[in-house]
Amino acid sequence: MRRLCALVLLAAAWCAHAAEGPAPLKLWHAYRGGEEKALLEATNLYTKETGVRVDLLALPYDAYAAKLTNAIPHGAGPDVFIFNHERLRNFHSQNLVAPTRGAFRREDYFSNTVEALEVDGQVYGYPMSLKSLALYVNTKLVPRPPTTTAELLALLPTLSNPAEGRFGLAYESGDFYFHAPFLFGFDGKLFDEAGKASFDTPGMARSLAFVKKLQDEKLMPQEVSGALVKTLFNDGRAAMIISGPWFAGEIAPSVAYRVVALPTVSETGTPLRPFLGVEAAFVTARTEQASTAHELARFLSLGEASRVRTTLGRQIPADVQAYQLQAVKDDTLISSFREAAVNATPMPNTLEMARVWEPMKLTLRAVLQGGAQPEDAGALADRRYRALHRERPPEANPVPWLGLVGVMAVGGTAWVLRRPAPGMTFRQRYPDVARAATYVAPAAVGLLVLVFIPFSVGLGLSLFHHEAGQYTFVGLANFVDILASRGYSITEPLSFYFTLVVTLLWAAVNVVLHVSIGLGLALLLKDPLLKLRGVYRVLLIIPWAVPNYITALMWKGMFHQQFGAINGLLVALGLEPVSWFTRFSTAFAANVATNTWLGFPFMMVVALGALQSIPPELYEAAEVDGASRWTQFRHITLPLLKPAMLPAVILGSVWTFNMFNIIYLVSGGEPGGATDILVSEAFRWAFQRNEQYGFAAAYSVLIFVVLLGWSVFTKRLMRTEEAA
């Protein structure tokens, strides 16, 4: 029966693999809701007109860019994809996108949208829609929307009541995309004449001080997420919010609202200027159906398709003609956003732009959470920026390395061959080699292909620098940079040593808690006569059964400052709610609490098994000898637990050391990357800081070395155990 099941499952897996039809045009996007429906409708129109089928794939936004850069060079990507223009330079340098051609005409679109898609005078991509920010106003609460910041400041106190959870304004204040309007409104600049990012400007300080004041006077909430903005606005607890066109679909039907341009800063006379993003349909460089792909991309950006995207998808079209349509003229949301976009600053499509997000986010949060003063923030961002975006190290000559590898290979072989000749023949020493080989081979092949090869590639990668698809051999430069802590002092969160100390602390605290709680519970549970023993045991292993990324998200929600259960408990006990992720100690504690909840059941089960294997006669004998409870625990329980617990502790410590999900999802490294551990830091270098795979691989190798040292140490522990 079991074998039959296995066969059926395997067959099913193969069928799922084999069921691939002929290839229509593949279109990737990250739309949801109305935008997605509109895109489907638009592609249906295209299919009706041309007979060419289009396969749509909706991807989660977080995974989208990485997936494109992985898939397209391997020929596994789409023919056309929809993306914001600000990553264009990156896509272009990796040779992922093709320039527009054929029927493309500049005058069909607003000129700034076409300019946004230019690289070296060539246009890549067909502009589809504009994305920028505007002010959504609850008309019941605010009949006359403010046009200047002075009016806004006068209005906010009357609309806010923090005790009731009401706020005059709400937006995702910790996100630089939402802060940018303030930066530009206070005449701040992000790039100097040479196109290099520079943060230390008076505009930056003034904009941060303004926002910080709004938050400190409780005119807007702290630690705002998109979900919170939505909840507050729909409950009528936020009178005004700042968001983009996509938010229109999230508003409850009961809320009456208007969309207006962001107010003008009274001190400077400059309007709050959001970024202008252009969403475009890009044709991939590797497509095999180039002419139809271009046709589809152009079709989606113009005419009937832009009408559908406007009316059904609520997008702001880049197509000039669309605004002549009656349906679009009548649509106040679309026209308001079009007007609001007049003030918007087109986001540069340079590589430099992609580099400002993380330093700005860290700085913004540091200011809002009180970790830095607005006037010092610019310098802080500058330093972070320089640390995160390393210049490419000088190229190294790979020949000595190849030579070294060669010498090591020869030396290794020689060493193996010259080992003292055994007294027995090979066959005598290993009588069952043939059988062993048949048993081990399947696992060995699998491990070789999918574990050891990727592992060796990872090791090798650490000697390279990766930038925009290009690998350069740099020898040990990555390691030197990491170990010399180049760019920051060793007491800063971005330094390897700081992260290493945090990681060791993290692993030690967790393992101690896991083992002591697990052992304590096992001692309570061990008595076979205990009533409800089975029930307790079942309830206590639940945390182990919950997938750990769910655990992480769940606890992240529970630690939310304004709406989390933990602060709910504190308030119920008459205590002040805590802002968990603004200080290292509390953020670290939140991570530890989550991981402890997750990890103690494993230790409990192991300890329980070990306790049950101790023969009760030992205790009876001790009892007869008059040994106290404590003496019994010290001299019988602990020594006999050790052999079972030691491997579990070692395994547990390795797991905790590399516990990525909890850190990444619960604290996310806040505040300022201080609670990041080595693994999450390596992940950020690989996937969030311009894909510096080589640098990330060097981090991984160092993690590996640390754990290897740990395993040598524990092996010695185990050996003394055996000797004892």
Added chain:
Amino acid sequence: MKKPSGLKMAFIHAGLSLMCMVTLYPVLWVVKMALSPSDGLSLTANPFPDAVTFDHFREVLLSTDVHGRWVFGRQVLSSIIVSGATTVVGLTLAVTAAYALSRFRFPGKEGGMQALLITQMFPATLMLVPIYSILQKLRLLDSLTGLVLVYATTALPFCIWMLKGYFDTLPRELEEAAVMDGATPLQVFLRVVLPLARPALAVTALFSFMTAWNEFVLAATLINDPTRFTLPVALQRYVGEYKVEWGKFAACALVVSAPVMALFFALQKHLVGGLTAGGVKG
């Protein structure tokens, strides 16, 4: 052993109940979010819902893609296929390899065991880039088969170590006796060794199943077709960057966790023996 006094029993029960409450609180909180009509969070300590609705479950379970196809059913099916096949493939590979490592002498055995442990120390996320290229060379991208192979092999080191430890504790005399009775080596393995190792097999199977059922980074990267997504990837769509749909997230999280919990409950008796028997003798 002496029968403990009533007072001590009361103390034990109090301690365990308290711990159970701590353990259950977050779970109840998720249940509350899943059942509450509003889609947001609210600052209360009370883990019980004020009002109950099954809308979130209905929306999650009946979710369709833009073509109106019922995707949730397909995603459940692909989760079951992937996890089932991973368990079968992983267990087969692990059992044979562990048996060989426990019983036979062959060159490279010690080194092999060490190498297995060492692979556990390299961060998995960094292997993503090479694994992607390898699967693409094998033409296994965007296929459940590829995913199964990756899951089965990445779980292998732990499974082999566990099973090897357990096999080491099984007395060889039983196998020798079976050989005396005329059993072939294969019969010995299938009829004598495997039945004896049932608790460890159960735990290893559970572990392989969980690896596949819960994993989402690889699944999200390697699979393109939404109808082939596994459930954790499906769950991801409720936790967008700008919009977290807490109600649906909670409902989906419960649906995803339920099968693993059920398996845990079914196998929990084996859990205690299976995990430690190997460890006790090192």
